[in-house]
Amino acid sequence: MSEEEKRPSETLSEELIERIKNLIKEGNKKELKSIIDSMKPADVADLIEHLDSEERMFIFKILEPEGAGEVLVEIEPPIQESIIEKMDDESLSEIVESLDSDDAVDLVSHLPEERAKQIIESVEKDVSEEIKKLLPYPEDTAGGIMALEFVAVKADATIKDAIEEIKKKKDEIEDLYNIWVVDNEGKLVGAVSVIDLLLEPPEKKIKEIMNRDIVYVDVYTDQEEVAKLFKKYDLISIPVVDEEKRLVGRITYDDIIDVIEEEVDEDMELMAGIVDQEIAETSPFKISKARLPWLIVSFIGELISAMVIHRFESSIQKVIALSFFFPIIMALGGATSQQAAIIVVRGLATGDISVLSLGKRVLLEIKSSLIIGITLGIMLGTVVSLWLSNLHLGIVVACALIIVILIAGFIGTSIPIALYRVNIDPAYATGPFVSTTNDILGLFIYLSFVTWFLSTHYV
């Protein structure tokens, strides 16, 4: 990033926050309202995240009822939750009614069960029906992220009819790029882009301009697969169908950007043992609680490493210097494995590694590990030979490192692939199980080699 670069996303200045805090203290609702009305919902959400709990509710009261929903969905989950907790059922129902069906169901599904029931009962009938329709789908499927707001017409409708249909739904659909074409049973048969509706004569039949070769997904398709389709075909929206291929919903690109970020966050979380939404968490106890499980797995794993070292205590007794190289063995084995695993995990997540070529991938990684192992083995062998003035020991350590790295490369590649095959998120392979396994195996191999050497040369 260059020096002179503007940071346009930082539209929220410290001065503005201060000013708003003061206006809240003064209770100057009129002035606050005029500032907030001039801001975009996402910026108001940002502002609210920077305020304390009481200030937040003050701003929220000013937003209600129209603007509140738009802002609420943009607020980070832990803060959103705390605001919803403090809100009465009536305000919450109004907000739910104002949201798109996908946002409404998202909000309701995260409420405590009792409250969710109450809200569903108190909202308008069509809204509660929509929520009931969407609630059963798992959160990470097409059904779980789709909205029910879309425009569908019959193939023998005219463009004029289609435009009429769009006008009818204009209030509930803000962003429309495609309309879909269905047959008499509601089955999806085609798509037309809005731009084609604009450019073709109004009396033309939809079937003359519709695209019949459309990409669509099933309600139960995993959201990650949906995201891959968006990326592969540069889609802007995708129709969602049920088991009978009847059109039931719509997913748009902005939901997919969220999915991509979510999946990346998930991978990063598995990699580091961090829990979802931790970024916005402000309690150190909750943060620690989220991170400790991973650390405890690591603790137990390294306790096994300790036992491995203990088993070879007499070798270390003979040559204390053997312990000097524990960090190198651990770090290089771990890093090689991690490099291979990250490539495979990312490749599978983005679709850049095809399932058809996984066998080749393992072979390629083994070859690479061999080259890496030999290079680093020679380096470490030289260091050990010179430091301990013992060429033979150097060679033995070098051979040990080559084998450690080969195994690490194999583990790093094959574990994520194996997890993927049995439908477990391959990103687990970048977590503590694999890294401690590498440490244990690495130390064991290293100490076995040098112990064998010592037994043949010192006794």
Next chain:
Amino acid sequence: MSEEEKRPSETLSEELIERIKNLIKEGNKKELKSIIDSMKPADVADLIEHLDSEERMFIFKILEPEGAGEVLVEIEPPIQESIIEKMDDESLSEIVESLDSDDAVDLVSHLPEERAKQIIESVEKDVSEEIKKLLPYPEDTAGGIMALEFVAVKADATIKDAIEEIKKKKDEIEDLYNIWVVDNEGKLVGAVSVIDLLLEPPEKKIKEIMNRDIVYVDVYTDQEEVAKLFKKYDLISIPVVDEEKRLVGRITYDDIIDVIEEEVDEDMELMAGIVDQEIAETSPFKISKARLPWLIVSFIGELISAMVIHRFESSIQKVIALSFFFPIIMALGGATSQQAAIIVVRGLATGDISVLSLGKRVLLEIKSSLIIGITLGIMLGTVVSLWLSNLHLGIVVACALIIVILIAGFIGTSIPIALYRVNIDPAYATGPFVSTTNDILGLFIYLSFVTWFLSTHYV
């Protein structure tokens, strides 16, 4: 992922690949052409990635001239490069002419200098002018990813005029969601969505329906900042302006999905020391070459760890068991630091951590590290006390671990923030420099503590 889930992105079956390989062997161009014509460009690109070098060129000859460009841009970079190398200048010029300006300049900018010049000279004048206009912008700025294809009208034009303008440009712009409004000097003053053009009466003036409060970026805005704006405001396209706020280009959401993936890949690469585009690399020598620098940094760092241990050799001589706990100290310090760093790096990348709250973040991480350190310290202290039957040594080791984890948490949070402040990618903090620093410090603190203890209790 559920058992019965379809993998819709795997439209390319092994059977189809086999069939196509056979058709190529037979030289059956007609049959091949009919198969390929029925496929989407992204699927043809997938297919090509699964073929060997000669088969690829065979398919490519069939695609030329119309379909070739669309397919070429979808192919993974190393394979794309090898195809372009084998292509003659005439075919390549034709492909460049068929591409959108952003794709054309991307392709040309990756050619060897000499060949790039030749291609620029041989394409049509308007294409070469576009390329020359876009080439100077750095690849990771708004100017570097924007396209020159957009529709702009004056504020006092009518909707009908705007539609005429769109019709004129229909051939070069496939995906259009917004048109922009400029004044007499070409400065950006507003935006209108295509859907509004469709729904409002044709005689209405653009200025009556245009949105004046538009989000736009400067040509030199970092692409990561552009992506943040797309995410924050759910944009579908954004206008790019020059220093005088004159409209010069357009970035669409599909480019942004690429940017998001690119930035994630970059972060992952820095984290693991892998080089860009390694996923599609097939030479184990190139892969090893890409990964070794990171491993060598780690090697050197852990050599310092070895020296630290060497410095405390006499303590280990007294109590060999001290070496048993090296792996735990290293693993827990490293993991704590990594957890903190990943949260900060992701938070800064997605914009979820505001620059305004970085100070708070450091404090929060220190508090969390203290809780984590005390928990793990008690665990390790207990293990050491029982294993070595020495309560006092257990307490000393526990205290050492608490301090190691506190420092690790501080390093993990403050290094990425410091890097961000000086405009270096904070993801470097997740790489080998920080992890080896943690190992060195961790071992030093641990061994200093136990040495002090041994000196007061054993001598």
